[in-house]
Amino acid sequence: MEKNNSIIHVILTGGVGSRLWPLSRKSQPKQYLEIFEGKSLFEMTVERNTHLADKVMVVGNVDNHHLSGKVMDKTQTAYLNIVEATPRNTAAAIAFAAFASNSDDILIVTPSDHIIDKEEDYNIAIQEAISKAKEGYIVTFGIIPTKPETGYGYIESKGDKVLSFREKPNETTAKEFIARGNFLWNSGMFCFKAGVLLEELKQFQPDVYEKSKLVWESSQKGFLDLNASLEIPSISIDYAVMERSKKIKVVPASFSWSDLGSFESVYEYLVSKGHPTDNNGNMVIGCEDYTTFLGLKNTIFVHTNDANLILQKESSQDVKDIYNELEKQNSDLLN
Structure with a gap:
């Protein structure tokens, strides 16, 4: 019908x-x-x-x-x-x-x-x-x-x-x-x-x-x-x-x-897929170089060719504040 x-x-x-x-x-x-x-x-x-x-x-x-x-x-x-x-x-x-x-x-x-x-x-x-x-x-x-x-x-x-x-x-x-x-x-x-x-x-x-x-x-x-x-x-x-x-x-x-809207959710997803973290839950994203964390826990190091971000996993929602700040400065780092 x-x-x-x-x-x-x-x-x-x-x-x-x-x-x-x-x-x-x-x-x-x-x-x-x-x-x-x-x-x-x-x-x-x-x-x-x-x-x-x-x-x-x-x-x-x-x-x-x-x-x-x-x-x-x-x-x-x-x-x-x-x-x-x-x-x-x-x-x-x-x-x-x-x-x-x-x-x-x-x-x-x-x-x-x-x-x-x-x-x-x-x-x-x-x-x-x-x-x-x-x-x-x-x-x-x-x-x-x-x-x-x-x-x-x-x-x-x-x-x-x-x-x-x-x-x-x-x-x-x-x-x-x-x-x-x-x-x-x-x-x-x-x-x-x-x-x-x-x-x-x-x-x-x-x-x-x-x-x-x-x-x-x-x-x-x-x-x-x-x-x-x-x-x-x-x-x-x-x-x-x-x-x-x-x-x-x-x-x-x-x-x-x-919705993978934050590094915390990306972190959890990557861990579930076997992405490496150290014994203190620190993770590197986007960098092949040897990277080691001292005295830090649940820290995410995000590397790109023109910017690095180092954050506590718990501060993931605040990354947008950095983005908004760069937007005010009309920064090329957003392009």
């Missing part, structure tokens, strides 16, 4: 990964770094979803779409390229993908810079989300938390019902969430029919809907116009739709997940 609708994997490639400077740069954001057993996070994202979707769309920007193109060539993946002239946050990025689809197409929207293990659990969660999306729901993926993480937003849930969305908590609040047992990490992954998402966007954020539609309709081969794009309010999909719509469902998922 129902066919002609495709399942489309939409990859969002915004983000510079400021907490992973100096590895992550404007010219080489974290999702393109081939530091994960010779692959990048982007490549792993493409491969993970190949068998789940009929088509692929990549929403990128003028600075990074050539990097995405290289990955798509390497993996021999055909895709629709949507190139934003300027970042307008996730509501607009997702709207462009929905406008580029048929209204009955089911979109699986994922960031390009996440690590996911336990693929079997991942596939089960995706299938469950697709079936809810077919019923007209907008589905978000909530990860069953393994610790009171302060770097993620949370979803308060009951079964597949969303009770509330919560901002990144402080330590005390995060512990409270875990103790209550019905809080999930907000993964930033979604699944829905293109038409349903656009209806909700039109209802709750008509300005984003109308202006994104104009930009999409005037696009040339997927390249979007700068001046028209600047008119689009820069709003996240969470704020525009997820926190307001009555059509939201959550799939609580037990696949192991990290």
